[in-house]
Structure formats: C-alpha cells, structure tokens
Amino acid sequence: MTPVLGPQIGVPVTPAASVRVPPEPGExxxxxxxxxxxxxxxxxxxxxxxxxxxxxxxxSAGRGSVYSWTVVRRPAGRGSAGSYAVAIVDLDEGYRMLTNLVEVEPTEIHSGMRVRVDLRPTGEERILPFFTPDHG
Missing domain, CATH: 2.20.28 (Rubrerythrin, domain 2)
Incomplete structure (x- = not known):
C-alpha cells in the first residue's frame, strides 16, 4: 500500500468572535x-x-479513538500527488472532531484505534490538530 504522505491543509472555519478564545501554545x-x-x-x-x-x-488531553475514516488518493502529476487520511475522532472528553491522521499506514487504520493529538504549524501562523497512533 501507498503510505499516507501528508494531510490536506485547508483553511479552518473561523467561529464567531464572541466564542473565540485563543488557546495556550500546545493546547x-x-x-x-x-x-x-x-x-x-x-x-x-x-x-x-x-x-x-x-x-x-x-x-483536552488530546486522546481518543477513530470512529470512522477514509483515505483520499490524489493522482500523480497535479503538483501534490499522494494520499492522506481523513478521520472522525471520538475524543475522551466526549466530543467528535473531523481531522487528519498522520504517520500511519492506511492498512493500519481501524475503528477504535487509539490516537493522540499532534499540533502542527501550517506555515500561516496557524496550528492545526492532526492525530497520530497512540502507542502508550
């Protein structure tokens, strides 16, 4: 199988100003x-x-389990060939989040797989939450 090379980095939806509170770094x-x-x-x-x-x-402690996922495969020759995994993660605190799974082979992803948050800068002064397998 082709490994998951990198996430799709889009522009996150900005919530209404009245509900925005910037998180501390790493939160x-x-x-x-x-x-x-x-x-x-x-x-x-x-x-x-x-x-x-x-x-x-x-x-959030940033730990949860995969509820559902899909692997998106992009054709070669379009400047960003490769694949990435999109998942719905059930966080231990009781909410769901749509995110990307990184550092995992598509064949290893399964419902119930334990994951942890990996906060990554996007290069646009934004930090987005991705999830990696939680081996601990």
Missing amino acids: LRYQRCAECEAANFAPTELCRGCSSGTLHWAT
Whole structure:
C-alpha cells in the first residue's frame, strides 16, 4: 500500500468572535456546558445539549479513538500527488472532531484505534490538530 504522505491543509472555519478564545501554545480546547456538562466542539454560543449559554473553555488531553475514516488518493502529476487520511475522532472528553491522521499506514487504520493529538504549524501562523497512533 501507498503510505499516507501528508494531510490536506485547508483553511479552518473561523467561529464567531464572541466564542473565540485563543488557546495556550500546545493546547487543544473545547467548550463544556456548566448546566448539563455536555462537551461542545466546534465552538458555539449555545450548548448543543441543553441550549444554555453557560459554556466555559476546557483543555483536552488530546486522546481518543477513530470512529470512522477514509483515505483520499490524489493522482500523480497535479503538483501534490499522494494520499492522506481523513478521520472522525471520538475524543475522551466526549466530543467528535473531523481531522487528519498522520504517520500511519492506511492498512493500519481501524475503528477504535487509539490516537493522540499532534499540533502542527501550517506555515500561516496557524496550528492545526492532526492525530497520530497512540502507542502508550
């Protein structure tokens, strides 16, 4: 099989200014509802569980498991030939995230595979969360 060479780096969606709080370097953040304790990701103004506006920011440990995935293969000759893996990851804190899996062979990816966050700069003063296999 062809190894996963690199992630697709797009422009992340910028949430409304009222819900943006810049994370500390090296942090993956999400919102937790003070009323029902539901984890909310992507950032929102009202809790998806109970519609409360009492959301606070929490720091994720960045560990979870693969819920679903696909491997995208790009044809050679288009300047960025290769493949990358896109996955939905269930984070241990109780939310799901659409992300890229890196440093893993496509044949090794499976539902339930444990992963951990790998925060990487994109070269545009942005840091995006990718996930790698969690062997520990």
